[in-house]
Amino acid sequence: MDYTDEVWNALRTLRERSPLVHNITNYVAMDVSANALLAVGAAPAMVHALEEVEDFVAISHALVVNIGTLSPEWVEAMRRAADRAVALGKPWVLDPVGAGATRYRTQTARELAARRPTVIRGNASEILALAGGVEGTRGVDSAHGSDDAVAAARALAGRLGCVVAVTGAVDYVTDGARTLSVENGHVMMTRVTALGCSATALVGAFLAAHDDPVFAAAAALAVIGVAGEIAARDSEGPGTFRQRLLDALYAMDHAALAVVRIAEH
Amino acid sequence: MDYTDEVWNALRTLRERSPLVHNITNYVAMDVSANALLAVGAAPAMVHALEEVEDFVAISHALVVNIGTLSPEWVEAMRRAADRAVALGKPWVLDPVGAGATRYRTQTARELAARRPTVIRGNASEILALAGGVEGTRGVDSAHGSDDAVAAARALAGRLGCVVAVTGAVDYVTDGARTLSVENGHVMMTRVTALGCSATALVGAFLAAHDDPVFAAAAALAVIGVAGEIAARDSEGPGTFRQRLLDALYAMDHAALAVVRIAEH
Amino acid sequence: MDYTDEVWNALRTLRERSPLVHNITNYVAMDVSANALLAVGAAPAMVHALEEVEDFVAISHALVVNIGTLSPEWVEAMRRAADRAVALGKPWVLDPVGAGATRYRTQTARELAARRPTVIRGNASEILALAGGVEGTRGVDSAHGSDDAVAAARALAGRLGCVVAVTGAVDYVTDGARTLSVENGHVMMTRVTALGCSATALVGAFLAAHDDPVFAAAAALAVIGVAGEIAARDSEGPGTFRQRLLDALYAMDHAALAVVRIAEH
Numbered sequence: 001m002d003y004t005d006e007v008w009n010a011l012r013t014l015r016e017r018s019p020l021v022h023n024i025t026n027y028v029a030m031d032v033s034a035n036a037l038l039a040v041g042a043a044p045a046m047v048h049a050l051e052e053v054e055d056f057v058a059i060s061h062a063l064v065v066n067i068g069t070l071s072p073e074w075v076e077a078m079r080r081a082a083d084r085a086v087a088l089g090k091p092w093v094l095d096p097v098g099a100g101a102t103r104y105r106t107q108t109a110r111e112l113a114a115r116r117p118t119v120i121r122g123n124a125s126e127i128l129a130l131a132g133g134v135e136g137t138r139g140v141d142s143a144h145g146s147d148d149a150v151a152a153a154r155a156l157a158g159r160l161g162c163v164v165a166v167t168g169a170v171d172y173v174t175d176g177a178r179t180l181s182v183e184n185g186h187v188m189m190t191r192v193t194a195l196g197c198s199a200t201a202l203v204g205a206f207l208a209a210h211d212d213p214v215f216a217a218a219a220a221l222a223v224i225g226v227a228g229e230i231a232a233r234d235s236e237g238p239g240t241f242r243q244r245l246l247d248a249l250y251a252m253d254h255a256a257l258a259v260v261r262i263a264e265h
Numbered sequence: 266m267d268y269t270d271e272v273w274n275a276l277r278t279l280r281e282r283s284p285l286v287h288n289i290t291n292y293v294a295m296d297v298s299a300n301a302l303l304a305v306g307a308a309p310a311m312v313h314a315l316e317e318v319e320d321f322v323a324i325s326h327a328l329v330v331n332i333g334t335l336s337p338e339w340v341e342a343m344r345r346a347a348d349r350a351v352a353l354g355k356p357w358v359l360d361p362v363g364a365g366a367t368r369y370r371t372q373t374a375r376e377l378a379a380r381r382p383t384v385i386r387g388n389a390s391e392i393l394a395l396a397g398g399v400e401g402t403r404g405v406d407s408a409h410g411s412d413d414a415v416a417a418a419r420a421l422a423g424r425l426g427c428v429v430a431v432t433g434a435v436d437y438v439t440d441g442a443r444t445l446s447v448e449n450g451h452v453m454m455t456r457v458t459a460l461g462c463s464a465t466a467l468v469g470a471f472l473a474a475h476d477d478p479v480f481a482a483a484a485a486l487a488v489i490g491v492a493g494e495i496a497a498r499d500s501e502g503p504g505t506f507r508q509r510l511l512d513a514l515y516a517m518d519h520a521a522l523a524v525v526r527i528a529e530h
Numbered sequence: 531m532d533y534t535d536e537v538w539n540a541l542r543t544l545r546e547r548s549p550l551v552h553n554i555t556n557y558v559a560m561d562v563s564a565n566a567l568l569a570v571g572a573a574p575a576m577v578h579a580l581e582e583v584e585d586f587v588a589i590s591h592a593l594v595v596n597i598g599t600l601s602p603e604w605v606e607a608m609r610r611a612a613d614r615a616v617a618l619g620k621p622w623v624l625d626p627v628g629a630g631a632t633r634y635r636t637q638t639a640r641e642l643a644a645r646r647p648t649v650i651r652g653n654a655s656e657i658l659a660l661a662g663g664v665e666g667t668r669g670v671d672s673a674h675g676s677d678d679a680v681a682a683a684r685a686l687a688g689r690l691g692c693v694v695a696v697t698g699a700v701d702y703v704t705d706g707a708r709t710l711s712v713e714n715g716h717v718m719m720t721r722v723t724a725l726g727c728s729a730t731a732l733v734g735a736f737l738a739a740h741d742d743p744v745f746a747a748a749a750a751l752a753v754i755g756v757a758g759e760i761a762a763r764d765s766e767g768p769g770t771f772r773q774r775l776l777d778a779l780y781a782m783d784h785a786a787l788a789v790v791r792i793a794e795h
Contacts, residue, residue: 239780514767
């Protein structure tokens with residue numbers, strides 16, 4: 001099946017709605033995530049104070065929680081924001097950055113994962129750590145391929161009642177029953193910081209534009225993957241690549257999406 | 266009247282003085298604001314610890330306070346820094362990011378606005394929220410055009426005894442009596458995060474180079490607007506646009522400023 | 531003596547090992563430092579919570595501590611991380627950003643410098659402030675040339691038993707006995723924020739690839755300097771320059787390193 005039209009329709013809806021995406025994310029990812037959201041057509045906001053985080057969820061269309069540079073006060077803000085999103089029926093996405101690297105990080109990721117996220121997006125090591133299988137992640141790097149984590153992702157999705165997206169050379173998105181694979185992207189994306197975090201942010205934006213969270217997540221990963229493929233064509237390195245990826249997100253049209261490779265797995 | 270020469274003179278003075286601009290700004294804006302200040306010829310510093318924030322005001326030429334990612338401890342640093350700037354007769358600028366979006370944000374913006382800033386720079390929704398008129402801002406987006414806010418800006422400036430700059434497709438800068446409009450800029454500037462914050466930072470730098478805060482703010486907005494116009498000429502999207510805007514700020518000369526459109530309003 | 535081969539060998543080793551570099555750095559520097567580390571071939575992580583900072587040192591190959599946007603809780607994390615690095619025999623680098631600008635900053639820098647860093651990297655004003663000579667730094671700017679600080683750097687290195695790198699138009703790296711000079715780089719590097727911080731981050735990566743800390747630091751400074759020279763060739767300003775510097779770090783090869791200018795001083 002060719003998903004090009006459905007991805008394009010989701011992207012058009014996203015641009016029409018220009019969803020306000022509330023991010024509680026790490027310091028490294030803030031700039032590029034905000035720019036990726038703006039480029040794709042969403043409206044980003046970064047808000048973390050306990051004094052306002054629940055109020056801000058109430059005016060947002062989706063919440064993105066990323067534990068990259070976590071600390072106890074920020075984690076408390078993440079908890080409150082997640083609980084408010086669930087209470088209000090708004091989609092929220094968890095990026096368990098570095099789960100498995102330290103006990104604190106793994107425990108925090110698991111605790112947040114239990115708060116009914118709509119989607120969890122991580123690399124194989126992070127998903128395996130969340131699922132309880134492994135330790136020994138090297139921070140944001142994945143020591144495992146995404147193929148290794150598909151079974152764990154399915155089990156985790158079934159147990160938590162959410163969608164799990166495990167990304168890598170091939171991305172897999174599953175709700176425990178159905179699984180989509182996404183084969184877009186470029187290896188240069190691993191040489192720019194926080195593009196995984198930006199992918200998570202785009203998942204948040206697409207959740208505000210499409211009712212099926214499995215497809216919304218796959219569409220987001222396909223769109224940023226295609227942007228990466230376009231950017232790699234004439235980039236000399238990761239510096240110019242990052243800027244061209246943002247350009248490509250902005251210019252993304254139906255024709256460019258012809259290379260979308262989403263499949264039932 | 267043609268303001269090109271006066272803007273150019275202000276920019277030359279700025280470059281000669283290379284003012285140290287002390288920023289207490291949000292996490293998203295830090296990188297691009299610092300780079301915009303460096304590109305235009307100023308020297309940026311980001312300093313927020315309560316233990317040193319007043320000492321740092323004392324060695325700086327201007328202070329920029331931006332509440333984008335506020336939290337109570339940072340707000341306390343903003344208060345102390347602002348009060349010290351006033352006590353020392355140094356210019357300071359307030360960017361009330363997202364005023365109107367949450368009660369905490371609106372209250373904080375109003376409290377800081379009462380501490381005698383030299384200039385307040387915001388979009389229409391933020392200025393209206395500060396003025397007490399409206400709620401319902403969507404974070405950093407403006408739900409109102411700048412034209413809607415000119416009367417509120419004048420009233421606010423008169424009440425607070427400061428200059429208010431309300432930015433949008435057309436920017437207005439007023440002290441309550443006199444109003445300048447600035448019609449430079451490009452719509453692509455709305456697709457790059459924190460360029461409004463960067464404009465505020467440039468206002469700080471220009472306040473250290475020109476004695477008239479109405480003109481200094483207008484000149485800063487004109488310079489970043491012209492840089493945006495130049496950058497838009499051969500950019501394919503917001504990624505390359507951002508870098509070319511910084512290039513244009515760095516290369517800005519008398520000839521490029523011929524397109525400055527400042528007018529008495 | 532021509533150091534090209536030795537720098538190239540260090541860079542190849544770095545890329546083979548892809549060391550995990552743990553950064554506790556300032557908010558402004560996080561993005562570009564992480565991207566510089568990725569571009570050169572290392573794996574960056576930014577981790578600061580007291581709950582995990584020591585655990586993360588244990589899985590990292592080098593630690594980088596940068597006080598640019600310090601606050602008491604972050605300083606406590608820096609202390610614990612540094613002490614753990616020393617206990618585990620892992621290299622750590624200190625960047626005393628703005629030492630001399632405020633009493634708090636100078637005291638913090640001196641206190642951390644006493645915790646047995648492998649290398650301290652600063653500009654002349656910062657090194658002079660650490661050494662006890664001078665006050666009056668303007669934030670991250672140096673009011674002194676690196677030549678002025680060589681004697682202070684040697685004395686400081688001898689007293690602390692570490693390597694001190696003082697950077698400027700010419701960089702000097704010394705352990706108190708031996709001194710290497712590095713004459714690579716480009717003046718445009720001073721118009722992009724946090725490239726000094728990024729140089730410090732690269733020193734951390736090279737310490738994980740070469741056993742001699744004097745040479746490792748000089749090699750890191752030479753590599754980022756050469757990347758700056760390459761980037762300056764066809765950049766129109768600091769915006770595109772920054773991206774091309776990252777491209778050049780990524781593409782750096784033996785031939786490009788022919789312009790390395792390291793000398794015994």
